[in-house]
Amino acid sequence: MQLFPSREGLGCVFLADDQDKNMDSTSQKTALVTGITGQDGSYLAELLLEKGYMVHGVKRRASSFNTQRIDHIYQDQHEAHVNFKLHYGDLTDSTNIIRIIQEVQPDEIYNLGAMSHVKVSFDSPEYVANVDGIGTLRILEAVRILGLCKKTRVYQASTSELYGGLAENKNAQGFYDENSPFYPRSPYGVAKIYAFWITKNYREAYDMFACNGILFNHESPRRGETFVTRKITMATAAIAKGKQECLFLGNLNSQRDWGHAKDYVEAMWRILQQDVAEDYVIATGVTTYIRDFVRMAFAEVGVELAFEGENESEIAKVAACNNALYQIEIGTVVVRVDPEYYRPTEVDLLIGDPTKSKTQLSWKPQYDLAALVKEMVASDLKLY
Ligand code: NDP
Ligand code: GDR
DSSP states (O other): OBOOOOSSSSSOOOBOOSSOOSSOTTTOOEEEEETTTSHHHHHHHHHHHHTTOEEEEEEOOOSSOOOGGGGGGOOOTTSSOOOEEEEEOOTTOHHHHHHHHHHHOOSEEEEOOSOOOHHHHTTSHHHHIIIIIIHHHHHHHHHHHTTOTTTOEEEEEEEGGGTTTOGGGSOTTSOBOTTSOOOOOSHHHHHHHHHHHHHHHHHHHHOOOEEEEEEOOEEOTTSOTTSHHHHHHHHHHHHHTTSOSOEEESOTTOEEOOEEHHHHHHHHHHHHTSSSOOOEEEOOSOOEEHHHHHHHHHHHTTOOEEETTOOGGGHHHHHTSOOOEEETTTOOEEEEEOGGGOOSSOOOBOOBOOHHHHHHSOOOOOOOHHHHHHHHHHHHHHHO
8 A cells, every 4th residue: 555645635645556455446435434634534534445445535624734634645636546535525514515425426424524522512502513413414415315315325423422421321231332312411412412313314214324323432642632531641741751740631530431443433334334224332341530541641651640648548539529640759740620621511421332333243343441542642752
C-alpha cells in the first residue's frame, strides 16, 4: 500500500498498489462516510481502503485545514487510481446530502458525522438536535427519495448515551444490552435517540438495510483533545515532560466501558455485511472509574498517584467524593477537580454486554484498556 502526504485537502485520492484487496474492479464496493475527519471516520476509511473499497467522505468547510487524521491517506485527484475522494458537505443541508448520495450511488453509508461532545450539547442543544437527530433523517430520506432502498445499506452511529446509566435498566447480569430501555441524560443523548428510532423505522417501513451500532466509549491516540481520556493522556505526557503542572478535571467518579476505536470500526463494517439488518451493542463488558484511568495513565510515566487523605480505612469515603490526586513520591498535587466540567445531568455508569456482537458478528476486539492507555500515553509523549 502506498501512502502520500496531503496537498490541497479536498478531492484527494488514495493509491492502493498492493494486492491485498478483497475486491476486483468489477465488484469494488463504494462507501460514503460522514464524519470522515473525526476519530472513527479516519480509522474506518483506512479499514475500507484496505478492503478495496472506493471511499467517499463528507467533510465540512473550515477556515483552516481540519484533515489531520486523514492526511496520510490523501493524494492528488489527478492520479490514475482514485480510491478516496472528499466532498464538501454538512448534515444540516439536505440538498447537499441528496446531491452527494446521488453522485456517489454508495453501496454502504456510514453516518458518523455528529456534534459528539456530551457536555457541549448542553450549550448548543438545538444545533445538536439538527445535526445528530435530523441529520440522520436527511441521510435516510435521501436514500429513499433517490430510489436506493434496495442498493444502499446504512450504518447509524448510535451510542451508549441512550441508556443514560440508570441502574434499574441494566439486565439481570448487570449490563446494558440490545433490549435494555433507554433514558438519555443530555441533549446529545436525546438527539441520538431520535436518530436511533428513525433508523429502525426506515428499516421497518421501507425495508431498508439500516442498522444501529450502539457503541460504548472508544478511544485512541486520535481521540479529540477535549474528551476525558485524551485530556488525561495529553496532560500526563505534558506533566511528565515538565510542560504542565496540574490537570483540571470534572467528575472523577463516573465509570465508562472503554474500547479502542480501531476495534470498533471493524464492528461497524461487520454490521453492514450481515444477511439481516439488526442493531448491535459494541462494548468490552468492563467498566472503569475515570480516576482509575488517571492513575493508569500516570503509571505509564512512572508516577504513582493517591487521593488526598487516602489510606486503607478511607477508601470508601474517597470513592464517594471528588478529591484531588497527588503524586505520592514528592507530594505534589497533579490533578484537581474543577466543577466547571460537571454536567447538569451525568451518566454515572456504563457497561455493555457484547455477547450478540461476539456471537453473530464474530467480532473480537484486539485491545484491552491497559493496551489502549499505553498506546495513548506513548503517542502523546511523542507530541512533547
Ligand atoms: P468526532 O467528534 O471525532 O468526529 C465527528 C465528525 O463529525 C467530524 O468529522 C466532524 O467534522 C463531523 N461533523 C460534525 N458536525 C457535522 C455536521 N454538521 N455535518 C457533517 N459532519 C459533521 O467523533 P467520533 O469519531 O468519536 O464518533 C463518530 C460517531 O460515533 C459520532 O456520531 C459519535 O456521536 C458516535 N459515537 C462515538 C463514540 C465514541 O466513544 N467515540 C461512542 C458512540 C457513538 P469536523 O472535523 O469538521 O468537526
Ligand atoms: P462521554 O465522554 O461523555 O462518555 O461521551 P467524555 O470523555 O466526554 O466523558 C466521560 C466521563 O468523564 C467525565 N469527566 C470529564 N469529561 C470531559 N470531557 N472532560 C473532563 O474534564 C472530565 N472530567 C470528568 C465526564 O463527566 C463523563 O462522566 C463519549 C462521546 O464520544 C460521545 O459522543 C459518545 O456517544 C459516548 O462517549 C459513548
